[in-house]
Amino acid sequence: MTAKSQLESAWTRPQRQRRETPALSQEQIVDEAIALLDSEGLDNLSMRRLGTRLNAGATSLYTHVANKEQILELVVDQIFGEVRIPERIExxxxxxxxxxxxxxxxxxxxxxxxxxxxxxxxxxxxxxxxxxxxxxxxxxxxxxxxxxxxxxxxxxxxxxxxxxxxxxxxxxxxxxxxxxxxxxxxxxxxxxxxxxxxxxxxxxxxxxxxxxxxxxxxxxxxxxxxxxxxxxxxxxxxxxxxx
Missing domain, CATH: 1.10.357.10 (Tetracycline Repressor, domain 2)
Incomplete structure (x- = not known):
């Protein structure tokens, strides 16, 4: 029996290296996606629209994420980082x-x-x-x-x-x-x-x-x-x- 492979996710996707001018990072993509979602709502999020806001083609985004669903994985997790948790638990x-x-x-x-x-x-x-x-x-x-x-x-x-x-x-x-x-x-x-x-x-x-x-x-x-x-x-x- 062969070993089971992992589900494809933003967290298991290997990051490919690609030279871009200007350089585009996953962090930039996530930050801009959150700004778009906060200002325009979920219905207006697309790879093409996000690429336009970043002054990059949609294909440039695919270096960092496979699709819109993976962008949502990343932005949701970043927002979860705003939730305060106790420093000491008793x-x-x-x-x-x-x-x-x-x-x-x-x-x-x-x-x-x-x-x-x-x-x-x-x-x-x-x-x-x-x-x-x-x-x-x-x-x-x-x-x-x-x-x-x-x-x-x-x-x-x-x-x-x-x-x-x-x-x-x-x-x-x-x-x-x-x-x-x-x-x-x-x-x-x-x-x-x-x-x-x-x-x-x-x-x-x-x-x-x-x-x-x-x-x-x-x-x-x-x-x-x-x-x-x-x-x-x-x-x-x-x-x-x-x-």
């Missing part, structure tokens, strides 16, 4: 540390809204060093807190999935608000008027819309995230106590 601080990582991850995703779309559709985005650095920190936190390997894995996966799902909804809403041209609070108040009216046949939903009528939208989003995160961490605390 069992007594496990809940605070997970909270801090979750908050930083949310802030990072909202600063680059296209990330939520890429993370929900790409397959090899978790192989980069910054992604592994973040995962390693979260796994270390739960292991030091006393979780065995499998429950610890499930805890980290649940937490990451929650943050990604929550940030995806927020990013979509903020993108819609930006397109409307309205300030967030005005958009939110108009949404509440519409939502209250449409929810009248559904008393449990209607009651909750009424309760949100006068909240500040921006701080409300932060508070909701914190409260929902606490629900997950409360569950992890109970699980940890019963190990």
């Amino acid at each position: 069992a007594a601080n496990w809940r605070r540390d997970l909270t801090d990582v979750a908050r930083s991850l949310r802030e990072t995703l909202l600063a680059h809204p296209w990330m939520t779309v890429v993370l929900s559709s790409a397959g090899l985005i978790y192989l980069g060093p910054n992604s592994m650095r973040m995962s390693e920190a979260m796994l270390t936190i739960v292991e030091v807190a006393g979780f065995p390997d499998e429950p610890g894995d499930r805890a980290v996966n649940a937490l990451f999935s929650y943050v990604l799902g929550s940030a995806t909804g927020e990013a979509a809403m903020l993108t819609t608000i930006a397109r409307s041209g309205m300030p967030e609070q005005e958009w939110f108040e108009r949404l509440m008027v519409t939502s209250e009216e449409l929810a009248r046949p559904f008393p449990h939903i209607h009651k909750r819309y009424l309760a949100q009528r006068n909240i500040d939208s921006s701080s409300g989003r932060v508070d909701a995230f914190a409260q929902e995160l606490d629900v997950i961490l409360d569950g992890l605390e109970l699980r940890r106590q019963n190990l």
Whole structure:
């Protein structure tokens, strides 16, 4: 039986040497791709457009990456490098540390809204060093807190999935608000008027819309995230106590 070969990825691709004028590096490609994604969105990323922004032909990019998917692997990992992780991990601080990582991850995703779309559709985005650095920190936190390997894995996966799902909804809403041209609070108040009216046949939903009528939208989003995160961490605390 022959040995299994590795999946092709930006992280396993050998770098070919090519003389270019001016010299083009993988770092330049990644930085320009992030600038393009932040300013124009995921739909506008292409090898040709990126090459134009770099004053290089699209073929020059293929020296460093095989395709657009590999560019996304690289840019996602670079963005993951913005997530703050604890410098020192201690069992007594496990809940605070997970909270801090979750908050930083949310802030990072909202600063680059296209990330939520890429993370929900790409397959090899978790192989980069910054992604592994973040995962390693979260796994270390739960292991030091006393979780065995499998429950610890499930805890980290649940937490990451929650943050990604929550940030995806927020990013979509903020993108819609930006397109409307309205300030967030005005958009939110108009949404509440519409939502209250449409929810009248559904008393449990209607009651909750009424309760949100006068909240500040921006701080409300932060508070909701914190409260929902606490629900997950409360569950992890109970699980940890019963190990």
